[in-house]
Amino acid sequence: MKKLALSVLLTFGLISSAALADADYGLEVGVRSQSGDADGTGSTTTSKTAIQFGGIVHYPISGGWYIRSGMLYTQRPLVVKTGGSTVDNKVSMNYLDVPVAVMYKFEDYAGIFGGVSLGMNLDKSCDAPNCVVTDVKTPILPFIFGASFKFAPQLGATIYFESYGDTVAKSPPDNLKNYRAVGANLLITF
Template sequence: MKAFRRIKMKKLALTVMAVLGMMSSVAMADIDYGLEVGIRQQSGEVDSNLASVKSQMGFQFGATAHFPISGAWHMRTGLLYTQRPVIVETDATGDENKISMNYLDVPVALMYKFEEYAGVFAGVSLGLNLDSDAEVGKVNDVKSPLTPIIFGASFKFAPQLGATLYYETASGDAADGLKNYRAVGANLQITFD
């Protein structure tokens, strides 16, 4: 188990170093980069007719960057800590089990900027599971990497302040008995361009 955790941490460290290296190697280019922090409403489904899933509020924070490709087209990427919690409720008894799965997300999306201060994006996010927890029992077979599809819009309302609104969907298993995770979220941006 310790060896597995060491391998997982090495993969995490290599991913962080690769993203930071990519961001610093083009730091002199005409890119927008900044910090984001926000909330997200997470939901999903369960593989049982005897239980259902209640959505939960989670948080997301980290760094993002928009790299120019050609004209109005940009690549949007970054490194984000993302919480993906849900509550599984047993229909017959009403018992609830809060499940929390936390990921390090590396989004890779194609972004079209209408103006320098506004654009829309679509792509995928590579989510590496950092940890998982359940109030009752254990979360088994957590899928990592999780690769949700993301759609969103990003805009500035002040020279260095903006917001990102997004929808995320991950079809298929997220963990044993949990599937089809979806989220909507809003992040506040502080940009350094």
């Protein structure tokens, strides 16, 4: 049994080191427009601009197919106006995202991807008086779809759409849910 486990680990190690040698690495930094819904009676939401940054890697699978992964710091803010109130409450939630997507590269300079992003909540806050954010769901698993392209050998952009249809948190009396975002990141590859 020990020999089988050792063989599997060595094989995985050799495959991983070969894939890492052919992998594309990059840094992304950009902005996103975050929106969502509040289900309180008469409650409304307003989208907010946020930032996203971190490292991305494309692991080759076969031909033009890759696994797109990495680690990204992602802001997911939302302005909530509870029914009957005139106060705008900015609810801020920040996440460490680990995207796992399948990417098809048409060529070295362009590709499309789709998958999920494992989002782990780092912190939460709200700026209205007597406001609390409770029951933050972590991790969340939003769907992501997008495209990456280069306009210079080591410089490019990533555009994406992200959607998470479940409840994300509560800011009593509202449940915050149906988070969506569109974003554009500058991509610097190595």
